[in-house]
Amino acid sequence: MNLRAKTLLIIIITFLSAILLIGIITGHVIRKSYLKVERNSCIENTERITSLLNDRINTLSEKASDWSAWDDTYFFLENPTDAYVQSNLTNFKFEEIKINIVYFINKRLEIIYHNAYDYNNSRIMQLSEKIKRFIYQNDSIIIKHSTTTSIKKGFLIIDTLPLYFVSLPVIPSNKRISINGTLLFAKILFPENITQLSEIT
Numbered sequence: 203m204n205l206r207a208k209t210l211l212i213i214i215i216t217f218l219s220a221i222l223l224i225g226i227i228t229g230h231v232i233r234k235s236y237l238k239v240e241r242n243s244c245i246e247n248t249e250r251i252t253s254l255l256n257d258r259i260n261t262l263s264e265k266a267s268d269w270s271a272w273d274d275t276y277f278f279l280e281n282p283t284d285a286y287v288q289s290n291l292t293n294f295k296f297e298e299i300k301i302n303i304v305y306f307i308n309k310r311l312e313i314i315y316h317n318a319y320d321y322n323n324s325r326i327m328q329l330s331e332k333i334k335r336f337i338y339q340n341d342s343i344i345i346k347h348s349t350t351t352s353i354k355k356g357f358l359i360i361d362t363l364p365l366y367f368v369s370l371p372v373i374p375s376n377k378r379i380s381i382n383g384t385l386l387f388a389k390i391l392f393p394e395n396i397t398q399l400s401e402i403t
Contacts, residue, residue, distance in 0.1 A: 255366060259355050262387055263368045265299050270370040270385040271377060278315075279308045279372055279383040287315060297321035303329070303365070303388035305337055306372075307345050309381060313338060322392065330361045337367075337386060345384045347371035364391040 269275050269290075278286045291304065296319040306315040316338075318327035336358075338345060344354045344367070354369040367388035371381040 255357055258389070259357065259366050259368065262301070262366065262389055263353065263355055263370075265301075266368045266370050266385060266387045269387075270372050271375060273375050275306070275372055275385065276374045276379075276382050279306060282314050291315065291317065293319055293321065293324070299387075300389065301387045302327065302390040303333075303337070303367075303386070305345070305386040306383065307338070307386070308383040311345065314383070320390075320392075322394065330363070333360050333363070333365075336360055337388075344369045345386065347381055347384060350377055350381060365389060366391075 274286060274290070296302070296304075296317075300321075302320060303318045304316060305313065308314050318329050319325070320327050336342070336344075347354075347370070350371055350373050352371050355367060357364070357366040359365075365388050367386060369384055369386045372383040372385050373379065373381055
C-alpha cells in the first residue's frame with residue numbers, strides 16, 4: 203500500500219471514529235436530556251397531585267368542622283338518638299357531602315355510630331379489619347384530641363385502598379365547653395376517582 207492510500211485510509215478511519223464518537227456523545231446527551239425532562243415532568247405531576255389532594259383534604263376538613271362544632275352532634279354523643287341518625291346520616295347525606303366513612307366516638311372512646319357507604323354504587327361497604335384497627339383503637343392517635351382546635355388529617359393506603367381522612371374534636375357551637383368526643387370523616391379514592399385525578403393533572 204503506497205503512502206497516498208495509507209493516508210486516505212487513516213483519514214477515513216479517523217472520520218468514521220469521529221462520527222461514532224459524536225453519535226455516542228449525542229446519544230448520551232439526548233438520553234440525559236430526556237431523563238431530565240421525564241424527571242421534571244414526574245416532579246411536576248407529583249406536586250400537582252399533592253396540591254390537589256391537599257385541597258380535597260382541606261375541603262373535607264371544612265365539611266367535618268361544620269358537623270363537629272355543632273350542638274346537635276355534641277349532644278348526640280351524650281345521648282344517641284335515632285332522630286339524629288335519620289335526619290343527618292342517611293345515604294343521601296353521604297352522597298351530598300361526598301364521604302364514604304364516618305365515625306362518631308365519645309370521650310370515653312366508645313363508638314356511638316359508624317358507617318361506610320359507597321355512594322357511587324349505592325351500597326353499604328364492609329371495611330377491612332386493618333382499616334377498622336387504624337381508625338379505632340384505644341391507643342389510636344387519630345381519634346384523640348387534647349384541645350378544641352386540634353385537627354388530624356392525612357392520606358394513606360390500607361389494604362391497597364387509598365383514602366384521605368379528617369378527625370376533629372366534637373365541641374358545642376360556642377366552643378366554650380370541653381371536648382365531648384371525636385368525629386372522623388374519610389373519603390376513599392376508588393379507581394374512577396383516581397382516573398379523574400389523573401385527567402385533572
